[in-house]
Amino acid sequence: MDKIVIKKSSSFLDKIKKFFSTTDFTEIESLEQTLLEADIDVDIVDSLMENLKNKKINNYNEAAEFLKEYFISELSNNTDTFDEFLNSFSVIMLVGINGSGKTTTAAKLAHFFRKTGKKILFIAGDTFRAAATQQLEIWAEKTDVEIIKGREGADPSSVIFDGLAHAKKGNYDLVIIDTAGRVHTKHNLMAEIEKIKRTVLKFINEKDLFCFLVIDANTGKN
Ligand SMILES: Nc1nc2c(ncn2[C@@H]2O[C@H](COP(=O)(O)OP(=O)(O)O)[C@@H](O)[C@H]2O)c(=O)[nH]1
Ligand SMILES: [Mg+2]
Structure with a gap:
């Protein structure tokens, strides 16, 4: 050998x-x-x-x-200031390319804000792959957070609409939306994310929406 x-x-x-x-x-x-x-x-x-x-x-x-x-x-983080912003019903939306760490970041954020006593809901907005929802479900279980999901191939905006309606009714403090990976050159996927944003803004003001672009730190200065 x-x-x-x-x-x-x-x-x-x-x-x-x-x-x-x-x-x-x-x-x-x-x-x-x-x-x-x-x-x-x-x-x-x-x-x-x-x-x-x-x-x-x-x-x-x-x-x-x-x-x-x-x-x-x-590189000190501004999580203290960040927490200040989340004083009303807020939504964090995770966007970025495939494999950049969106779903993992959803879990990290849930873990962080659970400790500050917030009632959190995950919405599995990556309806593209069934495995994506399963991955978020595992994190939901580990972080003890409720999750709303749709069926595979469903319009993510409709899943997100249902999730946000549920969150409003259930007096949640924070909704974390995981989205499917996308590159900015795919017009249909960019249109989809714009639609998602419009859907979210039916429920909250823009100041309460935190749209995070998740990027791999190894990307460097690029
Ligand atoms: N080393 C390291 N790996 C990470 C980190 N965040 C995510 N990953 C890994 O990167 C891979 C893709 O992460 P995932 O959250 O599924 O990416 P997504 O496709 O953007 O949702 C998984 O194997 C994760 O375990 C991180 O901060 N450090
Ligand atoms: Mg993912």
């Missing part, structure tokens, strides 16, 4: 580690290059380098700690 050799690639972190363990900081440009090659935004790299020059960093552990804190502060 052939041996499977897994070659360890020189990853971003390996390069960073190497830099801080072997170089003196006069060669700081090589770090800058590593960060840029890792597709980190130029402005962020500039500001990071500026910050780094003012720090006295002696070893990799200190550098790792610094980088961690730096990126956390740069």
Whole structure:
């Protein structure tokens, strides 16, 4: 039997580690290059380098700690402010291409807002594949959230209409709508999402609709 050799690639972190363990900081440009090659935004790299020059960093552990804190502060989420917006009946709609993480994000959001005591309803707006609804059903069970679904191939807007009517009647605080994956070049699917939005706006004001485009963080600057 052939041996499977897994070659360890020189990853971003390996390069960073190497830099801080072997170089003196006069060669700081090589770090800058590593960060840029890792597709980190130029402005962020500039500001990071500026910050780094003012720090006295002696070893990799200190550098790792610094980088961690730096990126956390740069990428800090605004969930507190976000929660403030969700003070009336709100709808979160997850859109994006196939496999970007919409359904998983629906579950993460449900988990997050369940902890703040909100009564949440999922609507399975991805009627394109039966498996999509099943996937959301599993998350509904795990997060202890109710789910409204339609049959496979149903018009998503009609499922969403029924779901929102149910949510209004049942005094829900938050509805999370999972939608089918779509790319912006497919006109029929873009028309479908516009129709979905119009349907949602029959039930709520625009300020209470949060339409999130879910994108893979590995996409980089693209
Ligand atoms: N590592 C990682 N995988 C994720 C994340 N979000 C989703 N996935 C995985 O990516 C795949 C597609 O996610 P899914 O939510 O089904 O995407 P959707 O097609 O947009 O609904 C699944 O295998 C998920 O487990 C994430 O934040 N990190
Ligand atoms: Mg999905």
